[in-house]
Amino acid sequence: MFLTFALVSALALTPSDTTPALPAVSGPAPAATSADSAPASAVGPVMLQPVGIGAPSAVAPDDTTPARRRKAVEVSDAYATRLKIHYIASFATLPIFAAQAIVGEQLFHAEQNGYPPSTSLRQTHDAIAITLGALFVTNSVTGSMNWWETRHQATGRTWRTIHAALMLLSDAGFAYTASLGERGAFTKAGGNPARDTHRNWAEISVGTALVGYVMMWKPIRGSH
Numbered sequence: 001m002f003l004t005f006a007l008v009s010a011l012a013l014t015p016s017d018t019t020p021a022l023p024a025v026s027g028p029a030p031a032a033t034s035a036d037s038a039p040a041s042a043v044g045p046v047m048l049q050p051v052g053i054g055a056p057s058a059v060a061p062d063d064t065t066p067a068r069r070r071k072a073v074e075v076s077d078a079y080a081t082r083l084k085i086h087y088i089a090s091f092a093t094l095p096i097f098a099a100q101a102i103v104g105e106q107l108f109h110a111e112q113n114g115y116p117p118s119t120s121l122r123q124t125h126d127a128i129a130i131t132l133g134a135l136f137v138t139n140s141v142t143g144s145m146n147w148w149e150t151r152h153q154a155t156g157r158t159w160r161t162i163h164a165a166l167m168l169l170s171d172a173g174f175a176y177t178a179s180l181g182e183r184g185a186f187t188k189a190g191g192n193p194a195r196d197t198h199r200n201w202a203e204i205s206v207g208t209a210l211v212g213y214v215m216m217w218k219p220i221r222g223s224h
Contacts, residue, residue, distance in 0.1 A: 079149050082142040089138045090213060096135065097206055100128045108199055111192070129178065136171055136209075143167060159221065166212030173205030 103125045110117045147164050151157070180198040214220060 075149055079146055082146050086139055086142040086146070089135045089142075093132070093135050093139070093209070093213070096128060096132050097210075100125070100132060100202075101206075103128060104199070104202065108195065111195060129181075133174065133178070136167075136174060140167065140171055156221075159215070163212050163216055166208055166215075170205050170209035170212065173201055173208060177201040177205055 103121065107117050107121060107125055110121075143164060147160055150160070177198060180194055180201065
């Protein structure tokens, strides 16, 4: 059955403009004219291409698998603006961390030794804490919005997600640290467990934030 189908297909694909051979006619063959012989000598013999089943394809098969192009992810103009704000707030956070650490240590040692800290020292500590909180709110809002806008971009998504999670954990730690501030106020007795807890949570929150901050530096981030 397959041979019958192949024969029928070959006959069906035979060119319809092929002229069948005529039977031989007795008598002298007509002399070829110069017009008839000129094309044959100029062009040469015509090679007919085989058609039908088994004939070579006119187009070579493409056996190579084309590489898949990465899907481009477009971002809005607001993304670039938020990213610039995020960078500025991030760089401003480092010196504020250092300033708060210096002022906080002075407060801690003064209260641990039974000396009431000065009003200016406490006000400075509170002002730095408010500034630090404002910077973290700014970075949390801009960073979260940019993370959401690029959530479909596969390259570096895991790295960005870890960074965002660390910064959000740091936000929660700083919020808890601030809630311990009033309970860690100065007492004449000197020792105050709430003050120790306040200091410990501040250090944990700063450490978590620094890990998330450093992992986004270009030399460390690399191709993430």
